[in-house]
Amino acid sequence: MRLIQTLKNIWKIEDLRIRLLITIGFVMIYRLGSFIVLPGVDASALTELKAQTSGGILGLLDMFSGGAFSNASIFALGIMPYISASIVMQLLGIAIPHFQKMQREGESGRRKINQYTRFLTVAILLLQGPSYLINLSNQLMHAGSALPPGFLYTATTTIILAGGSMFVMWLGERITDKGVGNGISFIILVGIIARFPRAVIQEFISRLSGSGNGGLIMFILEILLLLLVIAFAVMLVQGTRKVPVQYAKRVVGNKQYGGVRQYIPLKVNAANVMPIIFAQAIMFIPITLANFSKSENIGAFVGSLMDHTGFWYNFIFALLIIAFTYFYTAITVQPNQMAEEMKRNNGFIPGIKPGKRTAEYLDDIMSRITLPGSIFLAMVAIMPAFAKIFGISNEFSAFFGGTSLLILVGVTLDTLQQIESHLLMRHYDGLLKSGRIKGRSGNVAAY
Numbered sequence: 093m094r095l096i097q098t099l100k101n102i103w104k105i106e107d108l109r110i111r112l113l114i115t116i117g118f119v120m121i122y123r124l125g126s127f128i129v130l131p132g133v134d135a136s137a138l139t140e141l142k143a144q145t146s147g148g149i150l151g152l153l154d155m156f157s158g159g160a161f162s163n164a165s166i167f168a169l170g171i172m173p174y175i176s177a178s179i180v181m182q183l184l185g186i187a188i189p190h191f192q193k194m195q196r197e198g199e200s201g202r203r204k205i206n207q208y209t210r211f212l213t214v215a216i217l218l219l220q221g222p223s224y225l226i227n228l229s230n231q232l233m234h235a236g237s238a239l240p241p242g243f244l245y246t247a248t249t250t251i252i253l254a255g256g257s258m259f260v261m262w263l264g265e266r267i268t269d270k271g272v273g274n275g276i277s278f279i280i281l282v283g284i285i286a287r288f289p290r291a292v293i294q295e296f297i298s299r300l301s302g303s304g305n306g307g308l309i310m311f312i313l314e315i316l317l318l319l320l321v322i323a324f325a326v327m328l329v330q331g332t333r334k335v336p337v338q339y340a341k342r343v344v345g346n347k348q349y350g351g352v353r354q355y356i357p358l359k360v361n362a363a364n365v366m367p368i369i370f371a372q373a374i375m376f377i378p379i380t381l382a383n384f385s386k387s388e389n390i391g392a393f394v395g396s397l398m399d400h401t402g403f404w405y406n407f408i409f410a411l412l413i414i415a416f417t418y419f420y421t422a423i424t425v426q427p428n429q430m431a432e433e434m435k436r437n438n439g440f441i442p443g444i445k446p447g448k449r450t451a452e453y454l455d456d457i458m459s460r461i462t463l464p465g466s467i468f469l470a471m472v473a474i475m476p477a478f479a480k481i482f483g484i485s486n487e488f489s490a491f492f493g494g495t496s497l498l499i500l501v502g503v504t505l506d507t508l509q510q511i512e513s514h515l516l517m518r519h520y521d522g523l524l525k526s527g528r529i530k531g532r533s534g535n536v537a538a539y
Contacts (some may be wrong), residue, residue, distance in 0.1 A: 101515060108272075108514040115271030118263050119282050125167045125256065126160035126283075130249055133164045133228070137237035144231060152372060155496055158283030164228055166256040169220055171279055174261045177212035179366070181205055186423050210261075217257055221250030273507035281503040284496045291487040298485060314484060321475055321492050325501045328468050331360035333461050335454065339439045354439075358457060360465035362425050364502065365495045367416035367466070368473045371409055372495075401477045410470035417466035427454035472498065 103109055129135045145154035145162040154161040157170030185191040185205070194201035225246055229239045239245065260279060267275030299311040334355040400406075431451035433439075440446045444453045475493030480486065490496055 105514055105518055111272045115267055118267050118271060122260060122263055122279060126158050126165045127163060128166050130164050130166060132240040132245060134237045137232050137235040138164055140231040140234045141228060155287060156280050156283050158286040166252055167260055168224060169217060169253050169257045171260050171276055173216040173220060173257055174213045176216055177209045180212060181209050214254060217254035221253040222246060225249060272510055277503045280499055284500055288491060295485050295488040318492060322501060325472055325497050328361050328472060329502045329505060332357040333457060336442060337434060337439045338442050358461060360461050361469055363417045363420035365498045366420050367413045367469060368495045370416045371412035374412055375409055401480045406474045406477050410474055413470040413473050414466040417469055418462055421458060421462050425458055427451040430454055
């Protein structure tokens with residue numbers, strides 16, 4: 093069989109074999125740490141915390157941490173503080189000239205930005221640690237348990253949480269350097285996949301036990317629908333609009349340069365999953381405000397937004413995703429910079445004058461392809477709501493769309509593309525007979 097032969101070819105390549113084994117080893121360490129409970133915490137009293145993380149923004153954090161958040165693990169804060177710090181540094185690189193200059197300094201500038209990102213990550217962790225412990229204390233109190241009192245316990249446990257997240261970040265960097273794929277993205281992927289088998293088994297048992305309607309036939313239809321949604325997500329992740337760029341001929345001495353045509357792949361979904369994350373955070377604000385207010389008017393308004401399968405929640409959620417897709421694409425895709433680089437390298441788009449006209453042309457194309465991209469992204473984001481309407485459980489429905497599905501598809505494609513590159517470099521057949529695997533253009537991080 094072709095699959096068995098491909099696995100044999102992968103195993104024959106020593107460098108790729110070592111990288112895969114290193115990646116598996118680091119993943120096992122990460123999964124082991126996600127079950128090590130914080131000192132002073134009664135693991136049997138975490139039922140309230142697990143119920144709290146069954147949905148909403150806390151459910152998203154728990155999914156990204158592979159269940160470490162709801163397990164009150166030493167890795168409870170996960171990789172999200174580092175992602176938050178990376179996003180802040182990315183935005184600063186767009187808005188502040190000092191950071192723009194560092195981005196243009198090449199490798200030395202990248203090292204400085206990474207150092208700033210780590211410092212910012214530590215600051216975020218030192219703020220999030222006590223907040224997590226306060227929430228954990230409240231949930232344990234509802235379950236009849238409590239955390240050890242005193243400032244010393246809070247300080248030492250915060251240091252443990254911060255150290256755990258920094259260790260996870262270190263594991264991600266080591267996977268990037270020594271393993272396969274983007275390490276940070278791969279750790280998020282592992283956290284998402286870790287919940288998948290349990291969700292499928294629970295859904296299967298639910299359908300066969302009679303608590304769900306349809307029995308085995310309905311379960312099979314759910315799997316087919318999931319495969320269809322995954323195929324749709326693959327098209328969204330891979331979708332690009334290619335813009336032809338012609339490079340003028342230059343003669344230096346006896347050598348001729350240029351005169352070739354290349355293509356700029358403009359992504360249909362250049363914002364990746366960030367619009368969904370931003371929109372989910374905004375939708376969580378009314379629920380938070382409701383906890384501090386007893387007004388009936390606010391309660392009625394929030395009540396319509398607390399129903400994740402309701403029309404108004406999903407309508408507003410979809411509009412926010414479309415708006416944030418335009419916003420994030422506008423600040424990350426720089427047509428002016430792309431036009432300047434083309435002009436500097438004697439490149440031009442056929443029929444378009446270099447410089448300002450090229451920038452306007454690229455901006456116009458991005459505006460046109462961002463609209464369908466944002467609509468498709470919103471459709472993927474609200475698919476879990478439709479899954480719940482059809483009786484699919486909360487845990488299993490999360491894989492029918494949203495952030496988890498897009499990260500799962502995107503990171504998997506990027507990792508397979510890297511493995512295929514190793515195979516093709518050694519003159520072996522690729523993973524697919526029909527053609528090469530296409531990963532995401534540009535940034536391969538999950539966020």
